[in-house]
Amino acid sequence: MSDFFTTAILVATAASGVRLAVPLLFASLGETFGQRSGVLNLGVDGIMLLGAFGGYYAVLQTGSVWLGLLIGIVVGMLLGLVSALISVTLRAEQGISGIGIYLFGLGMSDLLFQKLVGTPLPITKFPKLNFPVLSDIPVIGELLFQHSVVVYLAFLAVPVSMYIINKTTFGMNIRAVGENPEAADSLGVSVNRIRYATVIIGGTLAGVAGAALAIDLGIFQQNLTNAQGFIAIALVYFGAWRPVGVMLGSLLYGFVNAIVLQLKTLAIIPPDLSDFAAMAPAIITILALVVVARRFKAPAALTKPYSRGE
């Protein structure tokens, strides 16, 4: 155990946790918007996968990571639009349509990869930022100032989301639509338009999450996300529909995984127990759901499609 508590290992583990948290953070922030307005999008993982492939393929073809990120955004937006069409306009059962989008994304991203790329090829990764003095500070430098650009983008998205949801008219409308769509409607807020907007934001951020993951790993493979999209959805509940809570949840998830991985590397956890270790995050999440459900209320109209008396 003493091997673990050295500064170098602790710092490396923490940095690893931050990296693992980034795709979850993007995706769960996006899902927060949708859920605050009353739409549960279970297809996040499928959107992430297609965003990941889109981003990967763009970088592979052009060598530009920024174009890759842009493609991730575009793919996410389009799929967000489709999701909104299904759950807002067609008012489909949200718990199930999302599963369909997930299966579609899982199959389609793999199909495109096999047909357009075939054998995995590495791509350029995001540049790591190097702050003049800060990056050289021993522990803090490695922990805070040596990450790739997307890490900072992800954490920057937290205050931005907070501001949008809590301080803008748009955010007020989101919350109104999520809590009481009839009332919002009677005040002249277009429930459908707000929900379209939030679901597209959610899709976009899921696309970004996927592209960020693929470009950060520098590779694509079938099922690259390994169901991270579902974890992201759970983290929204975990974070009680608040950006800061969602961020803490993502970090916790990233840290737990990084610590387990590091302990296995140092042979502190025997491989036999790794299945139990893998169970831990899910069980922690269920327990957290109990706590959150007691202390915070979900948006009242969550998963309930709105129809204005037809």
Next chain:
Amino acid sequence: MTSAVTQRRRQSKYLAFLIPVGAVVAALLIGAIMLVTLGANPLEGFQALLKGAFGSKDALIATALKATPLLFVGVGITIAFRANVINIGGEGQMVAGGLLATLTALTLPDLSAWIMLPAVLIAGLVGGAMWGAVPGALKAYFGVNEILSTIMLNVVAVQLMNYLLRGPLIDPGELERGTRIPQTARLQEGADLPLLFGDGRFHIGPLVAVLAAIAAYILLWRTPLGYRLRAVGLNPDASKYAGIPVKRTIVLALTFSGAMAGLAGAVLVFGSESHRMVTDGSTAGFTGSAGFNGIVAALFGGLHPIWTIPASFLFGGLLVGGNAMQRAVQVPSALILALNGLVVVFVVATDRYRKRMLARDVRVDAPEPLASASNSPPTGGPEPPGEKDAS
């Protein structure tokens, strides 16, 4: 009532069934475009699909077997939906049922099939029921959204399966050889599902599933408990005033739903080619995603247990035929997965129209669209009030 009304009702019921069929056809059309893009002949592909699903005795048997877990899960879904609960946890419940049934078969001595079979099937039922009761209780007593808790329990179930199959339940032969494939030994023959029609594969699983569907129908519409389930699904507040224990009913709904999925898991183990539980480390490796696809089968069948029987058969045929198509025209199997997703999306997205057609039915007598309660605004009744103006 007049025969004209009956006539029209019947008509709309058939039309309602056409909507999911149309949705599937639309999804397959996109599939045809994808096939052309991949340089395969879609006509040949769909020929292979139909032939592989329904074209021969072997094909029909394969379809029936594939449909069996879908039907079990689908029946469970209809029960949960009637109580206005969404059960996305079929995957985990199947695993839990499969594990408990396997454990039972491994623990019991070599007994006759008359004891073994009921024992392992009941064990599967109980395993699934337990895995369903947990999210039920979490929802009823702690207000935890069942969609989330069931997804998380799916994760827990798969890790539990991996642990048990790699550790305590592993085939001792695997340890001896050092190959350590995560699977049990071949389970005792007394627990093999008996075969029918002298075929090498066609076991009684499909029959049990049909019986389960009939039982669910009786439960929902011929027992006081079924009445309570549907009442809670329709209007929990009114049910509470009427003295129905709403919370307990919600737990029961998910327990029954899980029990059906658990049965599916047991049937998968004892009716499998290998007569053992085996995994590749993922849930789908064992369940074949029946926990999700069963939901679609149920929607396909209008969330009615009896209609879910033909719906599962058709959907099972689609899955079996999809694999046959992959073999015949040699497209990547990822295409089949993508198509499966499209079918789900299209069926769910058009479900509202099917419900609308049946809604007309409802106002007369049938309890058909109770599930739509989950789709209506929190304060409203089963269907939007504007409905009346339209007709």
Next chain:
Amino acid sequence: MKKNRLTWLIVVLALVLVAAACSDDSGTTTTAGDSDTTTTAGDTPTTTTAGDAETTTTAASAEPFKIAIVAPSAQNDLAFTQSIVDAVNVIKDEMGNVEVQITDNTFIVEDAASAIRAYAVDGVDLVIAHGSQYGGSLQEIAPDFPDTAFAWGTAADTFGLSNVFAYEAASDEGGYVMGAMAAALSESNTIGIVGPVEVGDAKLYVDGFKAGAEAQNPDANVLVNYTGSFSDVALASEAAQAFAANGADVMTGTAQMVVGAVTVASDVNIIWFGTQANQTSLAPDIVVASQVYHWEVVLRDIIAKIEAGTPGGEQFKIDLANGGEVIEYNDAFALPADVKQLGEDTIAGIIDGSIKTGS
């Protein structure tokens, strides 16, 4: 009434689409048929009907030899599944008149069983079940098709069935050789190995690599991390980061998720040894060598047996001695001559039996 009309509209629309599709299909038949020759293995546009199949088995040698592969991951995964697909393609080039059908990504065991059975029904001459988890199903299926030959890998057991071949790789041998070279190349004496789950081929390789490294340098600190997943690329990537943090300067790994670890190794300039397929293309600067499986070595024997009338009952193993396992070096990597010599000596030692890989 409005709704009624809408529904009719949808139904009619659906029917029109169906009709359109049908006519569309017949329109494209010719072009699709043309492209068929390039996409599928054989040049027969219709591979169907069980009736045909029955005649196939008794037909003359003009009929192509039909091979079907059922495998758990993608056929171009640069790992387990690709190794068998590549080998069958080699056989196809050698024999000429071979028709290959592939069902990959069948991680659903019961679907794999159905595919194995369906290929047997279709009259395929050799059905390759390329996944140790398919064995239990194969054991039940094979007796139903006594005239069909099955090959199962990686495994060492034919269940005593006369129409099942088993094949496996002595992946510990290549692992041992590369482990020895890794220890010789390491300056920090710390080596990292990423594995999926501690079973089968992966375990053999990891154990062999570790034994080779420790034999070469008893002080070597060999870190092993089984991430618990064959597919989680992100975890494999972080496992590699964890090795780097612990000072590893040489790494290896097995299963398809290691691509994530290779790119990390490439970033921080840690040298890499590959296995199951040549991984040089992933990181040309840092890959030293890869252990490559040439299953064609056993496939040739298996097909010869089948054509001589023996559809199974034997076990095969690829290893360094029979050329089924080859260490392929990356020419772009400046490997010191003495280390390369160490590798060659170790190979020779394993072949002549003077070196034991320890398992």
